[in-house]
Amino acid sequence: GQQLNQSPQSMFIQEGEDVSMNCTSSSIFNTWLWYKQDPGEGPVLLIALYKAGELTSNGRLTAQFGITRKDSFLNISASIPSDVGIYFCAGLSGGGSEKLVFGKGTKLTVNP
Amino acid sequence: DSGVTQTPKHLITATGQRVTLRCSPRSGDLSVYWYQQSLDQGLQFLIQYYNGEERAKGNILERFSAQQFPDLHSELNLSSLELGDSALYFCASSVIGTTRGDTQYFGPGTRLTVL
Numbered sequence: 001g002q003q004l005n006q007s008p009q010s011m012f013i014q015e016g017e018d019v020s021m022n023c024t025s026s027s028i029f030n031t032w033l034w035y036k037q038d039p040g041e042g043p044v045l046l047i048a049l050y051k052a053g054e055l056t057s058n059g060r061l062t063a064q065f066g067i068t069r070k071d072s073f074l075n076i077s078a079s080i081p082s083d084v085g086i087y088f089c090a091g092l093s094g095g096g097s098e099k100l101v102f103g104k105g106t107k108l109t110v111n112p
Numbered sequence: 113d114s115g116v117t118q119t120p121k122h123l124i125t126a127t128g129q130r131v132t133l134r135c136s137p138r139s140g141d142l143s144v145y146w147y148q149q150s151l152d153q154g155l156q157f158l159i160q161y162y163n164g165e166e167r168a169k170g171n172i173l174e175r176f177s178a179q180q181f182p183d184l185h186s187e188l189n190l191s192s193l194e195l196g197d198s199a200l201y202f203c204a205s206s207v208i209g210t211t212r213g214d215t216q217y218f219g220p221g222t223r224l225t226v227l
Binding site: 035040041042043044045048088090099100101102103104105 | 114116145147154155156157160168170202204215216217218219220221
């Protein structure tokens with residue numbers, strides 16, 4: 001089946017640093033989504049991307065839909081302690097299918 | 113708070129048993145999705161219902177079944193439970209489930225432990 005390769009698997013950074021994570025796939029996706037999951041909670045949608053090349057921001061978060069439609073990245077600028085959590089990319093291949101395919105996640109730790 | 117509710121929050125049971133997980137979608141959402149999250153497999157799509165009808169199937173085992181009722185709440189039934197079924201089970205809902213931009217909102221999950 002379809003798989004998303006998400007990297008890095010984990011990151012340890014200092015407060016104030018910028019963070020970048022990405023997802024790649026061998027398949028084309030029509031929609032890329034980025035979610036954040038806090039311990040004991042369900043994933044929360046951060047950014048949705050619907051068009052190849054699209055660059056979208058949500059506060060300190062910026063994500064891009066790759067031109068090839070096979071990749072996406074998420075940047076977090078000026079990280080703060082509450083950014084701690086697991087970030088997941090997810091893709092939708094479309095064609096009426098709403099099966100979200102998730103990456104394995106990037107665990108972010110921010111040291112104050 | 114996403115507006116999606118799931119009960120119970122935790123469930124501990126024994127191998128061979130059967131359990132039912134319940135999900136209430138956000139008000140107005142017609143589509144419900146079930147996902148399984150385990151340490152080794154990550155988040156896996158199980159099944160989607162739209163307005164009471166099954167719409168899409170993912171990696172759902174034959175021992176598992178789901179349904180969506182007229183009031184749009186959904187139940188996921190897991191039977192003949194095995195140790196490997198221990199996982200977090202999430203429900204998500206969206207308004208329609210077919211169009212671009214139709215965001216899926218996740219509930220807080222049910223943590224199932226099979227002993």
